[in-house]
Amino acid sequence: MENQVYYGQYSLQHWIDLILKENIMLPVYQRLFVWDEEKVKTLIETFKNKQFVPPITIGAYKNASSVNQNLILDGQQRLTSVLLAHLGLYPDKATFRATMDQINLVADENDDEDNDPVILDNILEWNLKKLVEKGRNKMDILSQIVAGNYKTVNFGIDDNFLKNTFLGFSYLVPQTNDTQEQQKYYSSVFRNINVQGERLLAQESRAALYFLNENLAGFFDPEFGKHISVKVVSQETKADFVRFLALLSQYAKDGNSNRIAAGYKPKMESYYEDYIYSVIGSRTSSLFKNFSAIFPDENYKPRLERLEKTIDDLGFPKQFPSIIDMDVYLLGLIHVIVFEDKSIDLTQKDQLEQAVKDKISQLKVNEAHKKAPSALKYLQERIQSSIEIYNNYTDDE
Structure with missing residues (x-):
């Protein structure tokens, strides 16, 4: 199957806007966010030092309902890190577990009270969709965050940094409208991409095949x-x-x-x-x-x-x-x-x-x-x- 590939770059602010407006999204088979806080910090420092950051790979896809989507094939960890740095949040497992322990302790001590349960994002199985569901801008998202659900971080970035720092992309456009052919193509692309810094487990890589149908x-x-x-x-x-x-x-x-x-x-x-x-x-x-x-x-x-x-x-x-x-x-x-x-x-x-x-x-x-x-x-x-x-x-x- 023939396909076209386009190249370019966007400011980090534009990438954030694309994510929050859901103009780009994760395929259903994409893995969870796995970078630790130090890797997020290192990425931001790399941007600050004007060093090379591998481009994002996006794929044009028309689903079975004929809705056009732009799928993040490679770069979830990088894009998520940029969004987290912008929000000043990190999905820290230790912070989440400590908060859950405290909530459970309070619930045990007050089991006779009719309190509404606190709903937290599950940080143990987390990706950027959890944040996108909360709002379309920083203020809306932060207003929906429960205290203790995420760790608060500060990587020293501001709006000027986001507007004037750029990250490249490759945009794949398969030359077919057949949904199954597109799925085969992107499953192959996903499995052949060398994901920077984090090797996919066999089951994570194989998950792309499940969506061939x-x-x-x-x-x-x-x-x-x-x-x-x-x-x-x-x-x-x-x-x-x-x-x-x-x-x-x-x-x-x-x-x-x-x-x-x-x-x-x-x-x-x-x-x-x-x-x-x-x-x-x-x-x-x-x-x-x-x-x-x-x-x-x-x-x-x-x-x-x-x-x-x-x-x-x-x-x-x-x-x-x-x-x-x-x-x-x-x-x-x-x-x-x-x-x-x-x-x-x-x-x-x-x-x-x-x-x-x-x-x-x-x-x-x-x-x-x-x-x-x-x-x-x-x-x-x-x-x-x-x-x-x-x-x-x-x-x-």
């Missing part, structure tokens, strides 16, 4: 899946729902776990990408069961809703002490509900969870499994074991 984004990354995690000591890792889907799609195709992900061990990310492409129809695959065979009308939502409700009804944990626990708890459950379109017999939920716990204990007897749970032979064993358990507890009505 907007109708399927909720399938690859459902909201409830974001609350499932593995926590080992102080390290918490969110569950990768695409991982579950890819592994179980191959199981659905093969009928067993013997060859699942065979040959992909050093490059599991390629395995997940191949699965995504097979679902959206960009590539055919002999590895995974055809998406349309599982969902003839592409209506996956009822099954995911049933999965979410079943997890809640079973009272299963959302945080697991190891990937072994998470896999045995969830792989068979997802297989039965999402891929087989069955339901769990909730009258046997106690027996079911005991069977899951017994299997986890049995697997952990093997020290080699505990030390290297990502080894394919152990992964395949967990898949097979979990599915066999859940097959005994389906509702056959």
Whole structure:
């Protein structure tokens, strides 16, 4: 697909105006703001010293409703930092946690009073949209900020600095009105951009692929899946729902776990990408069961809703002490509900969870499994074991 690229520069004040008027916006797959306060300060000092700052990449996009949008493909961290410096705010996690602790303490001490709850922006999962929602100028935004939600900062800038300091841009204009073709193009651009200073995690980079077909984004990354995690000591890792889907799609195709992900061990990310492409129809695959065979009308939502409700009804944990626990708890459950379109017999939920716990204990007897749970032979064993358990507890009505 041919495209045009335009180049130029805007003053920092103009960039701020574009953000607040929503003339430029973040794609839905963009990551959170991750720069620490020192990096924000360094960027402002770089501007003050008239040193080079990499340009922003903006893409013209016409969505499915034929609304023209300008997407920030690269430069979220820089633009957000400029906006924060202008507002004199920083989304500091420690400040936020301290404020939340104080609010909870006061609430506990005054639980008999009918007070309105204080609504804070969640700084732990934050990007500039939180500020844009509050107003179109500095005064309006600051009037909506709850004390203690953000850290107050001062990087020594004024209106004159913003008006006379410039930041360049590249503006991409794909030569097509086809929404899906534009999505493919921008997903590719996003994944190939070298994001300055902060390397994207595999899941963050891969998220761009989910929107190659907007109708399927909720399938690859459902909201409830974001609350499932593995926590080992102080390290918490969110569950990768695409991982579950890819592994179980191959199981659905093969009928067993013997060859699942065979040959992909050093490059599991390629395995997940191949699965995504097979679902959206960009590539055919002999590895995974055809998406349309599982969902003839592409209506996956009822099954995911049933999965979410079943997890809640079973009272299963959302945080697991190891990937072994998470896999045995969830792989068979997802297989039965999402891929087989069955339901769990909730009258046997106690027996079911005991069977899951017994299997986890049995697997952990093997020290080699505990030390290297990502080894394919152990992964395949967990898949097979979990599915066999859940097959005994389906509702056959």
